[in-house]
Amino acid sequence: MSATASITTPIYYVNDRPHIGHVFTTTLCDTWARAMRMRGRDTFFLTGTDEHGVKVEKSATANGVSPQAWADRNAAEFEAVLRLFQQTNDDFIRTTQPRHERQVQALVERLKAAGVLYKGAFEGWYDEGEENYLTETRAKECEYKSPVSGRPLVRAKEENWYFRLSAFAPKLEAMFAANPDFVRPAARRNEVLGRLREGLQDVPMTRTNFSWGIPMPGDPGHVIYVWIDALFNYVTALGLGDGSVKERVKYWPADYHVIGKEILWFHAVIWPAMLMALELPLPKCVYAHSFWISEGQKMSKSLGNFIDLAALEGYMGKYGLDALRWFMLTRGPLESTDADFRALAFHETYVADLVNTVGNCSSRVTAMIGKTFDGAMPADARGGDAWPAMCDSVVKQWEGHMDRFELGPAAAAAIGLLREVDGFINRTEPFKLAKDPAKRDEVASILAQCAETVRIASLLLEPFLPQRMADLQVALGAPMAGEPWARKVVWGGLKAGTKMAKVALYPRIETPGTPA
Numbered sequence: 001m002s003a004t005a006s007i008t009t010p011i012y013y014v015n016d017r018p019h020i021g022h023v024f025t026t027t028l029c030d031t032w033a034r035a036m037r038m039r040g041r042d043t044f045f046l047t048g049t050d051e052h053g054v055k056v057e058k059s060a061t062a063n064g065v066s067p068q069a070w071a072d073r074n075a076a077e078f079e080a081v082l083r084l085f086q087q088t089n090d091d092f093i094r095t096t097q098p099r100h101e102r103q104v105q106a107l108v109e110r111l112k113a114a115g116v117l118y119k120g121a122f123e124g125w126y127d128e129g130e131e132n133y134l135t136e137t138r139a140k141e142c143e144y145k146s147p148v149s150g151r152p153l154v155r156a157k158e159e160n161w162y163f164r165l166s167a168f169a170p171k172l173e174a175m176f177a178a179n180p181d182f183v184r185p186a187a188r189r190n191e192v193l194g195r196l197r198e199g200l201q202d203v204p205m206t207r208t209n210f211s212w213g214i215p216m217p218g219d220p221g222h223v224i225y226v227w228i229d230a231l232f233n234y235v236t237a238l239g240l241g242d243g244s245v246k247e248r249v250k251y252w253p254a255d256y257h258v259i260g261k262e263i264l265w266f267h268a269v270i271w272p273a274m275l276m277a278l279e280l281p282l283p284k285c286v287y288a289h290s291f292w293i294s295e296g297q298k299m300s301k302s303l304g305n306f307i308d309l310a311a312l313e314g315y316m317g318k319y320g321l322d323a324l325r326w327f328m329l330t331r332g333p334l335e336s337t338d339a340d341f342r343a344l345a346f347h348e349t350y351v352a353d354l355v356n357t358v359g360n361c362s363s364r365v366t367a368m369i370g371k372t373f374d375g376a377m378p379a380d381a382r383g384g385d386a387w388p389a390m391c392d393s394v395v396k397q398w399e400g401h402m403d404r405f406e407l408g409p410a411a412a413a414a415i416g417l418l419r420e421v422d423g424f425i426n427r428t429e430p431f432k433l434a435k436d437p438a439k440r441d442e443v444a445s446i447l448a449q450c451a452e453t454v455r456i457a458s459l460l461l462e463p464f465l466p467q468r469m470a471d472l473q474v475a476l477g478a479p480m481a482g483e484p485w486a487r488k489v490v491w492g493g494l495k496a497g498t499k500m501a502k503v504a505l506y507p508r509i510e511t512p513g514t515p516a
C-alpha cells in the first residue's frame with residue numbers, strides 16, 4: 001500500500017449544465033477519497049472544468065457574453081454543485097486558469113522537442129458535437145453519424161499540428177500486455193484492445209477555425225485542440241508541467257482516472273502515448289464506468305426523464321444526501337452495463353437498505369441498550385465469541401475492495417455486517433431474554449457484540465453514507481475518534497460503560513417518487 005492515494009474525475013464541459021452523470025462520477029471519486037483519507041493515506045482528489053473549444057465559444061456568442069464570462073458563470077455552477085453534494089475534492093482546476101495554460105504550453109513545447117509533433121494536412125470524418133475525428137472504419141460502423149449525438153459526421157479538412165500517435169503502437173501494446181488492469185472493467189479493456197488492432201492514426205493537436213483555446217507555442221494562428229488541453233489538467237494541477245507545485249509531485253501517477261465509457265479512447269490510448277512521449281509515468285488505472293439511463297430510456301430533455309440538477313436536489317431534499325449517494329453507489333453503472341435511474345427503484349433501495357437495514361439495526365441495538373442497560377455499553381464476558389474474527393475478515397475484504405476501486409463489493413461487505421447483526425438478534429431474541437433476570441449476562445453479551453459490530457460497520461459505511469454514519473458514531477459515544485484506522489477497526493473499541501444514545505437515522509418514507 002503506497003502512502004499517497006490520488007484520484008481524478010474528467011473535467012466537465014462548462015457548456016453543459018450539471019446532471020446525474022457529473023454528480024455520479026464525482027461521487028465515485030469522493031467515496032474512494034473519503035475511504036483513503038479515513039485509512040490515513042495522503043489523498044488527492046481532483047476535479048474541475050474543461051472550458052475551451054468551439055462549443056463554448058459558440059454558446060457564449062449565442063448568450064451574448066464573452067467565452068470567459070460564459071465559462072466563469074458555468075464553472076461557478078459546477079463548483080456550487082460540488083458543495084451542495086458535499087464532495088471532498090482537494091482542488092478544482094479550470095483550463096482557463098493561468099497555472100494550466102502556462103503549463104500546457106510548456107508541455108507542448110516538450111512534445112515538440114521530443115520530435116513527436118509535425119505539421120500536416122488532414123482530411124477526415126469530423127463529429128462537430130464531440131470535436132473529434134473518427135477513423136474511416138469507425139465512421140462507417142456508425143453509419144457516418146455521431147455515435148454520441150446521432151448527427152451526421154462532416155467531411156473536414158485542415159492544416160494542423162499532429163501528434164504522432166501511430167509511432168506509439170508497439171509501446172502501447174507492450175504496456176497493455178504488461179498491465180492487464182490498466183483499463184477496467186475488463187469489457188472496456190477489450191474494446192480498447194480491439195480498436196488498437198485496427199491501427200492508430202495520428203491525432204490533430206491544434207485547430208485553426210476558432211480562437212477560444214490555448215495558443216500553440218510558436219504558431220499563434222493555431223490553438224491547442226481542446227482534448228489535448230483538457231487531458232493535461234491531470235498533471236498541471238500537480239505542477240508537473242513546470243515544477244511549480246513541488247509538494248504535489250508525489251500525487252503522480254494517479255491511482256485512478258475515473259471516467260465515463262464514452263471518453264475511454266482519449267484516456268486509455270492518446271493520454272498514455274502523450275505521457276510516454278513526455279517520459280512521465282502513466283496513471284495506474286483508467287476506470288471507465290457506464291451510463292445512467294432514466295426510467296428505461298436514454299435521458300433526454302424532450303422526454304422529460306432527464307435527471308438534472310433540479311431532480312437530484314428533489315431526491316436529496318426528500319430522502320437525504322446519504323440516500324442519493326447510496327443509490328448511485330450501489331445501483332449505478334459502476335461496471336460495464338448501463339443502469340436505470342427509476343424513482344421506484346430509488347425508493348425501494350432506500351427502504352430496504354437504509355431504513356430497514358442500516359437504520360433499523362442501529363436503532364434496535366441502541367434502543368435495547370437504552371432500555372436494558374440504561375444506555376451504557378454492557379460488558380461482554382464472552383469476549384465477542386465469533387464476532388471479532390468475522391469483523392476482522394470483513395474489514396480486510398473491504399480494504400481490498402477499496403484498494404481495487406471495487407466500490408459495489410465494498411458497500412455490500414459493509415452492509416452485510418449489519419444484516420448479520422439483524423439475523424443474530426432475530427435468532428437470539430435478546431428482547432425476550434431480557435425479561436428473565438437470570439439471563440442478564442447473556443443479554444449483555446449479545447447486545448455488546450451487536451453494538452461493537454454496528455460501530456465497525458459504521459466506519460466501513462462512512463465513505464458511502466457520510467452524514468448519518470457520523471451521527472451514528474457520535475451516538476455511540478464517538479469512540480476512538482482521532483485514532484488511526486488500524487486501531488479503530490479492531491474489535492473492542494466500545495468500552496463497557498460507554499454511554500450511548502438511541503438513534504433514528506433514516507426516516508420511513510411512504511410514497512415513492514420525487515417531489516414535484
Ligand code: MSP
Pocket residue numbers: 009010011012013014016020021022024025050230231232233258259260261262263290291292293299
Ligand atoms: N470535457 C470532457 C472530459 C475531459 S477529461 C480530460 C467531457 N466532459 S463532459 O462534461 O461531457 O463530461 C463527461 C463525463 O460526465 C463522462 O465521462 C461521465 O463521467 C459523466 N457522464 C455524462 N453523462 C453520463 C451519464 N448519462 N451517465 C453516467 N455518467 C455520464 O467529456
